[in-house]
Each structure stands twice: as structure tokens, then as C-alpha cells.
Amino acid sequence: MSILVTGARGSVARGLVSLLAARGVPHRLASREPDTPGTVRCDLGDPSTFAGALAGVRSVFLYAEASAAGAFVKEASAAGVEHVVLLSSSSVLAPGAADSPLAASHLAVEEALLASPLRTTLLRPGSFASNALGWAWALKSGRPVHLPYPGSHGDPVHEADLAEAAFAVLTDPALAGRAYHLTGPHSLTFATQLAILGRVLGSPIPFETVTAEQWKAEVEGYIPGPYADALLDYWAARDGLPVETTDAVEQLTGHPARSFETWVQDHAEAFRAEGVSAR
Structure with missing residues (x-):
């Protein structure tokens, strides 16, 4: 099993990559502008970069970029991806989320994933x-x-807790396929x-x-x-x-936020x- 980690320069992705590396979990880093050896190019707004990044991947840690979400879902499905963990936002839970600049892009990617055959886990910090x-x-x-x-x-919420939560749902199938409101x-x-x-x-x-x-x-x-x-x-x-605060971080990581x-x-x-x- 190989995990694609998009947004490799983001703080949550960096924390997740450290956890995967420490535990020997096969993974691949992806970034719009790769700047480290072994990082592949994957611009979430450019579908031409998707196929190469997704080759051989079974799980994806995904940042919410709505502009090419449909194309990403299609390419991921064709590549044999089984599970996508989306770093979304709790703003999607608010009334009128579809019309809010804070929530609309997150909600659009959530909807594209949930309408696909891909198993989807939503992290909503x-x-x-x-x-x-x-x-x-x-x-x-x-x-x-x-x-x-x-x-x-x-x-x-601390970005280290988000990285640990992502690691948990990517590596424990029993936790996948749900939505988590993380605070x-x-x-x-x-x-x-x-x-x-x-x-x-x-x-x-x-x-x-x-x-x-x-x-x-x-x-x-x-x-x-x-x-x-x-x-x-x-x-x-x-x-x-x-x-409202939740205990979702503790549920996923085993320790309080x-x-x-x-x-x-x-x-x-x-x-x-x-x-x-x-x-």
C-alpha cells in the first residue's frame, strides 16, 4: 500500500509525512512545486499532473482544491485508488456553506468525493x-x-493533532469512511x-x-x-x-487535543x- 500525500509543503502534510516515515509506511510526497528529492509534481488545479502522481497509489491525503476536483476523482478512480482522506473544514457544517467563500471550495470537493466510488474520510478542523x-x-x-x-x-487546533488524526485514518481501516469534526x-x-x-x-x-x-x-x-x-x-x-468543541482528536489519536x-x-x-x- 502506498499513500500519496498532497500539499507536501503544508504543515499538516509535513507532520503526516514524518509519522509515515517513522513507522515505515510507504508513501509519496506531492507538491505543486516540488523542492525536495523524491517529491512528485501534483498541482491540484492541473489535471495533467494527476496520472503520474497517482500511479501505484492506494490511499491519498488530499487538500481541498475545488477547481479540478472532478478530474482528480476520475483519475484517482482509474488509477485504482481506494481511499481518500480530505483535509476539509468545519465551515462546511454552517448554514449557507455552499455560498460562503470560507466553505464553498471544501464543500465542493467533499461532494465530488462522496459522489464517487472512492472510500472517503473527511477531516473537518x-x-x-x-x-x-x-x-x-x-x-x-x-x-x-x-x-x-x-x-x-x-x-x-494544533497542526500536529491534525497530522496524527490523518495518520490514524490512513492506517486503520476501521476509522475510515467517516466525517470527523476536529477541534x-x-x-x-x-x-x-x-x-x-x-x-x-x-x-x-x-x-x-x-x-x-x-x-x-x-x-x-x-x-x-x-x-x-x-x-x-x-x-x-x-x-x-x-x-462547540469535540473529542474527535482523542478518539483518533488516543490523547486529548x-x-x-x-x-x-x-x-x-x-x-x-x-x-x-x-x-
């Missing part, structure tokens, strides 16, 4: 803890973090996440509450307008309202200005 890396520039430059909804809740262990506001980050780094982190319009203007050029609007709507809907504090400890250096050491 909530917010990635790594989204906090978006604050690193402000911290390093000594500026306050700008938040339009500091009281908005999220369920930050961190706690519902945390953005303000609380910053407080945790400051505590680990040893210095309080200031933030300023800004208007939605101001935040959108600041991210223009980095986040497309419709996506920024969808994020603002998402945060507004969860302002002051805790989100890692806390946001653990994630910060694992990535603390990404937030420190050059030349500043831990206290």
Missing part, C-alpha cells in the same frame, strides 16, 4: 492554531495587534489567545479594537475582499459566544524579534 502566526509581524515590530472582534471565539480542547476568544501568547513569551501583548472597515482596509492586498467579508461575518457571529498554550510553546520563536531570547 475548526480554526487552525497557526492562524495566530498572522500576529507575528505586529509583535516583532512592537505594534499592537488589531482585532475587529477581540471577543470572538474559536477552537484552535482544540477549548473555546478561546482572540483576546484570550493573545493573553496566552503573552504569558508564554513573558510579556503582555497589547491589542486595539478596530472597526471591521479598518481591519478590511489593512488586509487589502493580502486577503481578497469577499473572503475578508466572510471572515468578519464569521467572527461577528461568534462574538461572545463559545463554540493539544492546548493553544502548547501550540504557542512549540512556535514561540516565530513571535520573537531577532536577537530576543526567552526569559
Whole structure:
């Protein structure tokens, strides 16, 4: 059995590849722009790259790229692939997901897979803890973090837990063929996440509450307008309202989901200005 791991440069894929290698599970790395020996080219938006990447593969860890999802499903079926594990998003569970820029592409790939003969496992994480890396520039430059909804809740999940969950469903047939809503262990506001980050780094982190319009203007050029609007709507809907957390990570990995504090400890250096050491 050989496993194709797409998105080889993504944090979840890198963690998954480490687990597969450590346990001697045959696998193949794939990337739109291969930059390591043995990695094959597989651009999920370019069907001409699919056949070579899928040759001899029986399982696939797949990122959600909707533009050529139908072609990928067709090629995977023809290649003899039996099982696809999709890294989707819990945003597909929300009302109106098909019309949401946050969810539409994930939902489209889910639907393409579920309509195919391929056995499909859906990993639906909530917010990635790594989204906090978006604050690193402000911290390093000594500026306050700008938040339009500091009281908005999220369920930050560590990418290592997602990699372990993917490994579990790829290697244990009893776990395959289901949908899993994966979250961190706690519902945390953005303000609380910053407080945790400051505590680990040893210095309080200031933030300023800004208007939605101001935040959108600041991210223009980095986040497309419709996506920024969808994020603002998402945060507004969860302002002051805790989100549901699940035990799916523990079900799949055998241990509780890692806390946001653990994630910060694992990535603390990404937030420190050059030349500043831990206290």
C-alpha cells in the first residue's frame, strides 16, 4: 500500500509525512512545486499532473482544491485508488456553506468525493492554531495587534493533532469512511489567545479594537475582499459566544487535543524579534 500525500509543503502534510516515515509506511510526497528529492509534481488545479502522481497509489491525503476536483476523482478512480482522506473544514457544517467563500471550495470537493466510488474520510478542523502566526509581524515590530472582534471565539487546533488524526485514518481501516469534526480542547476568544501568547513569551501583548472597515482596509492586498467579508461575518457571529468543541482528536489519536498554550510553546520563536531570547 502506498499513500500519496498532497500539499507536501503544508504543515499538516509535513507532520503526516514524518509519522509515515517513522513507522515505515510507504508513501509519496506531492507538491505543486516540488523542492525536495523524491517529491512528485501534483498541482491540484492541473489535471495533467494527476496520472503520474497517482500511479501505484492506494490511499491519498488530499487538500481541498475545488477547481479540478472532478478530474482528480476520475483519475484517482482509474488509477485504482481506494481511499481518500480530505483535509476539509468545519465551515462546511454552517448554514449557507455552499455560498460562503470560507466553505464553498471544501464543500465542493467533499461532494465530488462522496459522489464517487472512492472510500472517503473527511477531516473537518475548526480554526487552525497557526492562524495566530498572522500576529507575528505586529509583535516583532512592537505594534499592537488589531482585532475587529477581540471577543470572538474559536477552537484552535494544533497542526500536529491534525497530522496524527490523518495518520490514524490512513492506517486503520476501521476509522475510515467517516466525517470527523476536529477541534482544540477549548473555546478561546482572540483576546484570550493573545493573553496566552503573552504569558508564554513573558510579556503582555497589547491589542486595539478596530472597526471591521479598518481591519478590511489593512488586509487589502493580502486577503481578497469577499473572503475578508466572510471572515468578519464569521467572527461577528461568534462574538461572545463559545463554540462547540469535540473529542474527535482523542478518539483518533488516543490523547486529548493539544492546548493553544502548547501550540504557542512549540512556535514561540516565530513571535520573537531577532536577537530576543526567552526569559
